[in-house]
Amino acid sequence: MSGTNAGSSLDAELSGLLGAHWITDGSRLEALRGDRSGLIAEGRGIGLAEPADTEQAAAVLRIAAAHGVPVVPRGAGTGLAGGGVVGAGRIALSTARMTEIREIDPVDQVAVVGAGVINAELDRAARQYGLRYAPDPASRAISTIGGNIATNAGGLLCAKYGVTREAVLGLTAVLADGRILRTGHRSVKGVTGYDLTALLVGSEGTLGVITEATVRLIPRPDVEPVTVGAVLPDLGGALELCRELQAAGQRPALLEIMDARSLAAVTRYLPEADRPGPFAGPLGAGSAAVIVQWDAEGAGAAAERAMRLVDALGGRAIRCDDEAGGERVLGVRRAMNPALPNGTDVLIEDVCVPRSRLAEMYAAIARIEAETGIEIPTAGHAADGNLHPHLSVRAEDRTPGGEIPERVWDAAARVFRAALDLGGTLTGEHGIGVLKARWLRDELGDESFALQRGIRQLFDPRGQLNPDAVFVADDPGANANGDTVP
Amino acid sequence: MSGTNAGSSLDAELSGLLGAHWITDGSRLEALRGDRSGLIAEGRGIGLAEPADTEQAAAVLRIAAAHGVPVVPRGAGTGLAGGGVVGAGRIALSTARMTEIREIDPVDQVAVVGAGVINAELDRAARQYGLRYAPDPASRAISTIGGNIATNAGGLLCAKYGVTREAVLGLTAVLADGRILRTGHRSVKGVTGYDLTALLVGSEGTLGVITEATVRLIPRPDVEPVTVGAVLPDLGGALELCRELQAAGQRPALLEIMDARSLAAVTRYLPEADRPGPFAGPLGAGSAAVIVQWDAEGAGAAAERAMRLVDALGGRAIRCDDEAGGERVLGVRRAMNPALPNGTDVLIEDVCVPRSRLAEMYAAIARIEAETGIEIPTAGHAADGNLHPHLSVRAEDRTPGGEIPERVWDAAARVFRAALDLGGTLTGEHGIGVLKARWLRDELGDESFALQRGIRQLFDPRGQLNPDAVFVADDPGANANGDTVP
Numbered sequence: 001m002s003g004t005n006a007g008s009s010l011d012a013e014l015s016g017l018l019g020a021h022w023i024t025d026g027s028r029l030e031a032l033r034g035d036r037s038g039l040i041a042e043g044r045g046i047g048l049a050e051p052a053d054t055e056q057a058a059a060v061l062r063i064a065a066a067h068g069v070p071v072v073p074r075g076a077g078t079g080l081a082g083g084g085v086v087g088a089g090r091i092a093l094s095t096a097r098m099t100e101i102r103e104i105d106p107v108d109q110v111a112v113v114g115a116g117v118i119n120a121e122l123d124r125a126a127r128q129y130g131l132r133y134a135p136d137p138a139s140r141a142i143s144t145i146g147g148n149i150a151t152n153a154g155g156l157l158c159a160k161y162g163v164t165r166e167a168v169l170g171l172t173a174v175l176a177d178g179r180i181l182r183t184g185h186r187s188v189k190g191v192t193g194y195d196l197t198a199l200l201v202g203s204e205g206t207l208g209v210i211t212e213a214t215v216r217l218i219p220r221p222d223v224e225p226v227t228v229g230a231v232l233p234d235l236g237g238a239l240e241l242c243r244e245l246q247a248a249g250q251r252p253a254l255l256e257i258m259d260a261r262s263l264a265a266v267t268r269y270l271p272e273a274d275r276p277g278p279f280a281g282p283l284g285a286g287s288a289a290v291i292v293q294w295d296a297e298g299a300g301a302a303a304e305r306a307m308r309l310v311d312a313l314g315g316r317a318i319r320c321d322d323e324a325g326g327e328r329v330l331g332v333r334r335a336m337n338p339a340l341p342n343g344t345d346v347l348i349e350d351v352c353v354p355r356s357r358l359a360e361m362y363a364a365i366a367r368i369e370a371e372t373g374i375e376i377p378t379a380g381h382a383a384d385g386n387l388h389p390h391l392s393v394r395a396e397d398r399t400p401g402g403e404i405p406e407r408v409w410d411a412a413a414r415v416f417r418a419a420l421d422l423g424g425t426l427t428g429e430h431g432i433g434v435l436k437a438r439w440l441r442d443e444l445g446d447e448s449f450a451l452q453r454g455i456r457q458l459f460d461p462r463g464q465l466n467p468d469a470v471f472v473a474d475d476p477g478a479n480a481n482g483d484t485v486p
Numbered sequence: 487m488s489g490t491n492a493g494s495s496l497d498a499e500l501s502g503l504l505g506a507h508w509i510t511d512g513s514r515l516e517a518l519r520g521d522r523s524g525l526i527a528e529g530r531g532i533g534l535a536e537p538a539d540t541e542q543a544a545a546v547l548r549i550a551a552a553h554g555v556p557v558v559p560r561g562a563g564t565g566l567a568g569g570g571v572v573g574a575g576r577i578a579l580s581t582a583r584m585t586e587i588r589e590i591d592p593v594d595q596v597a598v599v600g601a602g603v604i605n606a607e608l609d610r611a612a613r614q615y616g617l618r619y620a621p622d623p624a625s626r627a628i629s630t631i632g633g634n635i636a637t638n639a640g641g642l643l644c645a646k647y648g649v650t651r652e653a654v655l656g657l658t659a660v661l662a663d664g665r666i667l668r669t670g671h672r673s674v675k676g677v678t679g680y681d682l683t684a685l686l687v688g689s690e691g692t693l694g695v696i697t698e699a700t701v702r703l704i705p706r707p708d709v710e711p712v713t714v715g716a717v718l719p720d721l722g723g724a725l726e727l728c729r730e731l732q733a734a735g736q737r738p739a740l741l742e743i744m745d746a747r748s749l750a751a752v753t754r755y756l757p758e759a760d761r762p763g764p765f766a767g768p769l770g771a772g773s774a775a776v777i778v779q780w781d782a783e784g785a786g787a788a789a790e791r792a793m794r795l796v797d798a799l800g801g802r803a804i805r806c807d808d809e810a811g812g813e814r815v816l817g818v819r820r821a822m823n824p825a826l827p828n829g830t831d832v833l834i835e836d837v838c839v840p841r842s843r844l845a846e847m848y849a850a851i852a853r854i855e856a857e858t859g860i861e862i863p864t865a866g867h868a869a870d871g872n873l874h875p876h877l878s879v880r881a882e883d884r885t886p887g888g889e890i891p892e893r894v895w896d897a898a899a900r901v902f903r904a905a906l907d908l909g910g911t912l913t914g915e916h917g918i919g920v921l922k923a924r925w926l927r928d929e930l931g932d933e934s935f936a937l938q939r940g941i942r943q944l945f946d947p948r949g950q951l952n953p954d955a956v957f958v959a960d961d962p963g964a965n966a967n968g969d970t971v972p
Binding site for chain 2: 163181198296452
């Protein structure tokens with residue numbers, strides 16, 4: 001680690017390079033200690049570098065490497081696993097100035113964008129050409145394409161349109177030592193060598209800093225989406241409805257499920273006027289919800305069938321045949337985040353199981369609730385088997401610093417274990433980050449873990465990039481600041 | 487390399503392990519010297535190992551590693567780049583016995599299959615559940631899922647349904663030293679660590695031997711496909727038609743283009759009775775063809791529009807509203823392979839460019855034809871920008887051994903260069919194999935090449951797996967048999 005002299009030389013070099021875009025203001029650095037995970041890093045970072053482009057990012061990394069100072073890549077700070085928190089001794093490298101949509105090509109149906117472009121802005125720009133950027137994490141209005149790529153962000157539309165990886169054709173990334181790597185193609189096909197594009201997607205800033213991306217756009221559906229929002233008497237009915245809606249041949253664009261605790265939390269949070277159809281009225285104690293949307297020809301017939309199914313299951317539903325109405329219904333699901341925000345009182349988790357095991361995963365969560373006394377409202381993307389258990393911190397368990405108490409982490413660990421036992425994963429779309437690093441090896445197994453750590457060392461031998469994330473817990477030496485792992 | 491004693495010990499060990507499935511019969515080994523690329527390896531391999539399962543494959547690799555003998559993984563031998571040819575001093579490891587479809591799950595919409603399962607057989611099995619295995623390389627009737635994955639095989643449906651990578655959720659692979667690696671998930675989502683599944687896809691047997699795969703199935707379209715086959719007066723008209731058929735909102739399932747030489751070759755090959763509609767009649771000298779198919783609601787309207795476009799461009803077309811009729815039309819495109827088989831007289835190439843540059847790529851090929859005097863019939867997947875130039879060997883250039891003459895390789899190199907200059911790639915779907923290894927670094931650039939070679943060394947430090955493919959030409963040391971690269 002650099003001492004005082006090295007520190008001031010580092011400061012001078014980065015000031016010289018970036019001018020006002022090398023920021024050491026205390027309040028800015030304070031904000032960078034956290035993200036949307038609720039985690040707060042120990043201490044403040046050294047400074048915030050906001051390079052204008054790939055070349056400047058490379059220069060920042062060369063300077064940092066020369067001083068042996070680790071760098072944490074940072075998008076919009078919307079991560080839910082602490083992968084972008086910046087603590088003592090680290091430099092934050094932000095993509096905030098890389099916001100250029102360089103190109104949208106309606107013939108190739110690709111966009112070339114800076115890593116700092118906001119997801120929803122790209123989609124808005126694509127809309128002018130009748131195209132869409134499909135990956136739609138819940139954070140899409142505020143999260144960046146670069147951050148989405150670094151975490152392989154998911155969202156509501158994945159079962160039909162795939163995760164972020166499927167949308168990324170090529171990348172520009174800066175390696176820890178400042179080398180610039182270009183991967184991939186402008187075409188869907190291309191099999192020259194290994195798929196480094198896919199390797200960088202989801203690497204959470206540990207292999208390189210993504211600065212630019214070539215992404216795939218797809219034709220925007222030319223029919224209005226049809227949406228059904230249903231309240232079922234119990235979770236069993238909701239799960240049954242989800243199964244029926246995915247029977248072969250059916251392909252909803254999205255399919256969301258909310259259990260009774262989730263529905264109760266949202267009902268408390270949302271004013272009645274914002275709760276359409278059955279969500280407005282009084283809800284039975286165990287009621288659960290399903291929201292489904294179709295965006296292709298035949299949507300009307302599918303919705304009709306869904307309404308009949310809801311009826312047969314003893315539920316009530318609203319159907320909306322236009323986008324605005326659909327958004328109102330989806331608002332019920334989207335209210336989960338503000339109703340139960342990640343942080344002091346809630347730990348939002350992100351397990352994913354084969355969708356045939358959803359009922360078993362819900363049952364496991366109920367068992368863990370009963371055994372630990374911790375409430376776990378759980379909603380998620382039923383078509384993917386991706387559930388977000390919201391582990392609640394009880395008043396008596398609150399910690400002085402606002403960190404998630406160990407007791408809640410213990411319950412989370414049981415949730416992870418249950419997901420793994422069902423053939424699932426710790427994290428469907430949020431990433432490992434800092435918060436889940438200690439369970440990484442459990443899921444990967446020894447062979448995969450060793451190879452992955454080897455890849456990390458190949459790209460970043462000194463562990464300079466995002467050293468507190470992903471590969472930390474099991475072998476601290478692998479990511480120790482400035483140390484080479486033998 | 488093992489001497490005679492080591493050799494007989496190797497033989498005894500593999501016989502002991504595999505019994506009759508360790509094959510050293512001369513005629514079998516002779517056949518393994520080639521694949522569908524036309525390349526013939528120097529000399530015959532040591533033997534052919536046909537392990538029954540992953541564990542036996544691991545045992546084969548441990549024995550081979552102990553003897554320092556390289557291993558070439560082999561599927562059905564349908565490769566077009568020489569990635570599976572087995573020459574002197576090598577053991578062939580075949581997946582021919584790993585043909586079990588272990589599971590098709592209609593709820594999760596996944597299949598778990600042995601690497602030796604034939605692509606079309608998996609699709610046939612999925613059909614019973616109303617599902618489909620989408621990746622459809624031209625070889626699908628005879629190629630294996632393992633080989634498809636090892637080359638990230640493409641096909642006709644990729645622009646709409648993606649390449650093989652998009653269909654692969656998880657893999658079991660055996661590393662060079664016999665360790666068994668399991669990657670991925672049974673769900674579409676899952677972001678724990680790096681995406682080793684995607685890294686193995688397209689790695690052409692240089693990272694591990696893929697023995698089992700969990701693949702994604704998708705609902706089979708419930709409408710009959712509608713197909714239009716058109717003959718246009720010239721290539722310009724065909725390209726114009728392709729552009730129009732891909733205008734925003736339109737999404738054909740497949741879109742094929744054939745230039746005049748391709749059409750002439752197919753017309754010579756196919757009996758008139760097998761050439762439906764305009765393909766039967768006399769064709770103008772410069773005529774080119776477009777074949778397009780839709781498989782979703784709205785297909786009829788799209789076909790109607792296509793017929794009008796063809797008419798406006800001065801062409802003639804046939805429309806078929808059922809699958810059987812569509813197959814007859816597609817038969818015209820599929821006849822390219824038997825009409826101009828890879829081998830002594832033809833070198834089939836596989837460039838891919840952004841689809842907006844298709845006309846420029848065709849123009850470059852015409853220039854190369856004019857400059858070299860080599861005829862290059864070119865057909866391909868227009869929606870992907872993926873063209874297959876068929877470089878013809880002139881009678882006077884034939885080599886005594888039947889190898890592709892250097893003069894033809896020189897022309898191929900010009901085709902590659904033109905594709906790279908247009909922002910494209912050497913290979914859209916066939917792979918680098920042995921034949922294109924010498925151009926690998928040109929496309930990747932130094933940074934990517936170095937990282938990829940590093941990954942190869944991490945997985946296979948002694949270069950035991952498929953040592954003649956992919957990473958050979960630029961630095962022979964990197965893949966020398968049994969040598970560690972410094």
